[in-house]
Amino acid sequence: MSKKTIFLADMESFYASVEASRNPALRGKPVAVCGDPALRHGIILAASREAKAFGIKTGQPAWEARRMCPWVAFVHPHMQTYIDYSLRITRIFEQFTDRIHPYSIDEQFLDITGLENLLGSPEKIAAAVNRRVWEETGIRCRIGMGENLLQAKMACDCFAKKHPDAFFGLNSANYADYTWGLPIKSLFGVGMRMERNFQGVGVRTIGHLAGLPREILRKRWGINGEVLWLNAHGIDYSLVEPGAVHEQKGIGHTATLPRDYRKQEEIELVLREMTEEVCRRIRRQRRIGSTVHLYCKGADFDRPSGFARQKKLPEATAAVMDVYPTVLWLFRKHWDRKPLRAVGISLTGLTAYRQLQLTFSEHYEREEALTRAVDRVQERFGKTSIFRASALTPGAQFFQRSGMIGGHDS
Numbered sequence: 303m304s305k306k307t308i309f310l311a312d313m314e315s316f317y318a319s320v321e322a323s324r325n326p327a328l329r330g331k332p333v334a335v336c337g338d339p340a341l342r343h344g345i346i347l348a349a350s351r352e353a354k355a356f357g358i359k360t361g362q363p364a365w366e367a368r369r370m371c372p373w374v375a376f377v378h379p380h381m382q383t384y385i386d387y388s389l390r391i392t393r394i395f396e397q398f399t400d401r402i403h404p405y406s407i408d409e410q411f412l413d414i415t416g417l418e419n420l421l422g423s424p425e426k427i428a429a430a431v432n433r434r435v436w437e438e439t440g441i442r443c444r445i446g447m448g449e450n451l452l453q454a455k456m457a458c459d460c461f462a463k464k465h466p467d468a469f470f471g472l473n474s475a476n477y478a479d480y481t482w483g484l485p486i487k488s489l490f491g492v493g494m495r496m497e498r499n500f501q502g503v504g505v506r507t508i509g510h511l512a513g514l515p516r517e518i519l520r521k522r523w524g525i526n527g528e529v530l531w532l533n534a535h536g537i538d539y540s541l542v543e544p545g546a547v548h549e550q551k552g553i554g555h556t557a558t559l560p561r562d563y564r565k566q567e568e569i570e571l572v573l574r575e576m577t578e579e580v581c582r583r584i585r586r587q588r589r590i591g592s593t594v595h596l597y598c599k600g601a602d603f604d605r606p607s608g609f610a611r612q613k614k615l616p617e618a619t620a621a622v623m624d625v626y627p628t629v630l631w632l633f634r635k636h637w638d639r640k641p642l643r644a645v646g647i648s649l650t651g652l653t654a655y656r657q658l659q660l661t662f663s664e665h666y667e668r669e670e671a672l673t674r675a676v677d678r679v680q681e682r683f684g685k686t687s688i689f690r691a692s693a694l695t696p697g698a699q700f701f702q703r704s705g706m707i708g709g710h711d712s
C-alpha cells in the first residue's frame with residue numbers, strides 16, 4: 303500500500319467558538335456554553351480560549367466557573383447550530399478533497415494523499431485550510447498530519463493544539479521520537495481506567511508500553527490491549543473511506559433529568575422524546591443508523607446503578623417508529639426498576655441514506671414528510687409552536703429540552 307497523507311482537523315473550543323461567531327458581542331470574551339443550573343444541567347460543555355485562561359474547563363460545574371471568573375458569559379447550547387456549522391466546515395474541506403471522514407462534531411479526517419502535486423506542501427495546504435475555516439466561520443482550526451488516522455490524531459492532540467502554526471506532522475519514522483516520552487494517558491485510546499491499569503504495572507509513558515511484548519498485552523487485556531500496543535507504535539490499519547461507513551461516535555443525546563424518575567411510563571415518555579430528537583438530527587444529516595445504544599444512570603450516588611446496552615436494528619433507519627421499539631426493548635429488558643437520574647440514546651453505524659433508499663419502507667417516507675412539515679413550523683414559529691400531546695403530561699421533558707436544542711432563546 304502506498305503512503306498516505308492524512309489530516310485531522312480539530313476546531314478549537316467548538317461550541318463556544320460557534321456562539322462567538324453568531325454573536326459578535328461575545329468575541330474575545332470569556333464564554334462558557336452550559337445548560338440551565340436550575341435543571342441540574344449546570345455543567346460546562348465548552349469554554350472559549352479566554353475562559354480557559356481563567357482555568358475554566360469542560361465538565362466543570364457552572365458555579366465553579368463563575369467563581370473562577372465572575373464575568374464569564376454563560377450561553378445555552380444550540381446543538382442544531384453546531385451541527386450546521388460542522389456541515390459548513392465539511393463543505394469547506396470538500397473544496398480540498400472528497401475523501402473526508404467526520405469523526406465527531408468538531409473533528410474531521412481529510413485524506414490529502416496526492417494533493418501535494420497540485421496544492422503544494424502539506425504545511426501550505428494545512429495553512430490554506432485553516433485560513434479558509436477562519437475566514438468563513440471565525441473558528442480556529444488545528445491540523446495534525448500523519449500517515450494514518452492514528453498518527454494524525456496524535457499529531458493534533460499532542461502537538462498541533464499547542465503549536466503556534468496550529469499544525470504538526472508525525473510519520474512512521476519520527477513517531478517514536480516525538481511520542482514515546484509522553485505520559486501514557488496521552489496515547490489515543492487510553493482512558494482513565496486503562497491509565498490506572500498501566501500504572502499498576504509500571505507503564506508510565508507511551509514508550510514503556512511500546513517496549514512490552516505484544517503478546518503480554520493480548521493476554522492481559524485482549525484485543526483492546528493489542529490495539530493500544532499498535533497505537534504506541536503508530537500503527538493503524540483503518541483507512542479513510544469516502545462517505546465514511548465507520549462512524550465512531552454516531553449521533554446521540556444524553557439528558558440529566560430534573561428530578562429522579564421512578565415511573566415506567568414517565569421514563570418511557572422521555573425516551574420517546576429523545577428518540578424523536580436523535581432521529582430528527584440524523585435525518586437532517588440525510589443519514590440512517592444501524593445500532594441503537596441506550597444508557598440509563600441510577601439516581602443513588604452511593605450505590606451506582608444503571609446500564610449501557612446496545613442492539614442492532616433489523617435494518618438501518620432514522621425513523622422513530624423503527625428505532626423506538628428497540629429502545630423500549632432494551633429499556634424493559636435491562637432496567638432494574640430503581641429511580642433514574644440520567645438517560646441517553648444514540649445511533650451508530652451511520653451511513654448516507656441515499657445508499658439504501660430502495661429498502662425504505664413506506665412509513666419512513668410518511669414520517670419524513672410529517673417531520674419536514676413539523677420542522678418548518680418550528681423553524682418559523684419556534685420549537686414549542688407545535689408538539690406531541692404527550693409533551694403536556696407529567697414527566698415530559700419537551701419544554702425543558704426545547705430551550706437546549708435549537709430552541710428560540712430570549
Ligand SMILES: [Mg+2]
Nearest residue numbers: 312313314408
Ligand atoms: Mg475541538
